[in-house]
Amino acid sequence: MREALIVIDYTNDFVAPEGKLTCGEPSQNIEERVTSILKQFHRQEKEIFFAVDVHEENDPYHPETELFPPHNIRGTSGRDQYGKVQTFLDELGADWPAHIHWHDKTRYSAFAGTPLELKLRERGIAHLHLIGVCTDICILHTAVDAYKRGFALTIHEDAVQSFNADGHTWALGHFKHCLGANVVTD
Template sequence: MKRALLNIDYTNDFVAEDGALTCGVPAQNIESNIIKLTKAFIKEKSEVIFAIDLHNENDPYHPETALYPPHNIVGTKGRELYGGLKAIFENVSEEDEKYIRWIDKTRYSAFAGTDLAIYLRSRGVEEIHICGVATDICCLHTAIDAYNLGFKIVMHSNAMASFNPIGHEWALQHFEKALGAKVI
């Protein structure tokens, strides 16, 4: 069965201590797990997708403008991948480059308004592995859409973090109980 890894929003604005909308220490503590997971998928020639939040400054039409401070603004350092993950993305070999993709997402789910489902289906992917932030927001909405599209789902609990510890724990249970996801 072909599988893909979705790295959700592991950027400076969501992870760094001075990030505009940081999950802080919980997100920083999963960096080595995200790197290890990403390297493993690259090594086995599985699809690796960096699904990264994209915003324009002061966009009056985007619903998140009223909910959160400005974050992941186009062209800013805040939108860059955090820590060692950035080096992996920037230094991938030419041979492995065809398995790695960056998608801009403008909603919580990596599927909303993107061609992600078409991309995965065209490559025969049946199982999606998800890591990143925030567990109970973007990871959750992406998992729900993956479920609704019929993908098998694996959530990597040691490679996910949230602003809200209670929301993180709730989402992990929801993945398993309501979406039938495998949580490891």
């Protein structure tokens, strides 16, 4: 079964101490693990998809406008990957290998309004590994959409995090007990 990694919203605005909607230390503490998994998939030349939240400045129509402060605004450094993950991308240079992809997303799920499913199906991928933030928001919505589309799931517990500890714990149980996901730590 072909596998792919989806790195969800591991951006400066969600992770850095000065991020506009940061998950804080819990998300910073998974940096090494996120980077390790990313490099492992890269070494094996497995498909890697960056699903990255994007918002337009002062967008009155986006449903998150009323829920959260402005974050991941197009053209800002808030959308850069955090820390060593951005260093990894910088070291690749302008010509990324064909197995690494970037998808802007405007909703919680990496599937909503993106070509992600098409790209996965074209490549015969049936198993998704999810890492990043936030466990109980974007990871959760992506996992539910993946489940509904018939993908097998692995959630790397030590490479996901949230700004809500209770939500994080709840989502991990939901992945395992309601979506049949393999929830793993290394």
